[in-house]
Amino acid sequence: MFEKYAPTVCFTRLDEHTFQVDLRIEARHLSHSFKLGEEQEWERRDGSKLRITYQLEGDNVLHQIIKLPDGKMAYFRRLFIDRECIMTVTLDDTPHTATIYYEQVP
Numbered sequence: 284m285f286e287k288y289a290p291t292v293c294f295t296r297l298d299e300h301t302f303q304v305d306l307r308i309e310a311r312h313l314s315h316s317f318k319l320g321e322e323q324e325w326e327r328r329d330g331s332k333l334r335i336t337y338q339l340e341g342d343n344v345l346h347q348i349i350k351l352p353d354g355k356m357a358y359f360r361r362l363f364i365d366r367e368c369i370m371t372v373t374l375d376d377t378p379h380t381a382t383i384y385y386e387q388v389p
Contacts, residue, residue, distance in 0.1 A: 290306060290307060291307040291308075291388065292304065292385070293305045294345065300319050301316055301318050301319075302337070303315070303317075304316075304317070317337050319338060319339050320337075320338060321336070322334050322335065322336045323335050331352040332352060333350065333352070334349070334350035335349050335350075336348045343362060344361065344362050344363070345360075346359070346360055346361075347361070355374065355375040355376060356375045357372065357374050357375075358372070358373045358374075359372050366386060367385065367386055368384075368385040368386075368387075369382065369383075370383045370385065371383075
């Protein structure tokens with residue numbers, strides 16, 4: 284089932300190496316903090332585990348690398364420009380790339 288409203292994602296820099304990400308999907312709110320370059324383990328609803336690492340490139344590009352349960356990798360690159368974010372997603376073993384455009388909401 285598709286969500287009725289688009290999710291809202293907010294990245295907040297807490298200090299030089301730590302960020303917090305907040306995700307709101309309708310009535311649900313998820314939040315967690317992460318340190319750049321530090322791998323974290325996440326458990327999905329189905330119980331499978333993901334390993335996630337974030338890296339910052341300059342002041343406006345955030346890379347997210349996800350090690351999937353099957354050993355493949357997913358790469359998310361978020362480019363923040365003014366009031367926009369351009370996210371590019373690539374997966375191992377596929378020639379396809381997805382590009383998603385976000386805009387800042389008031």
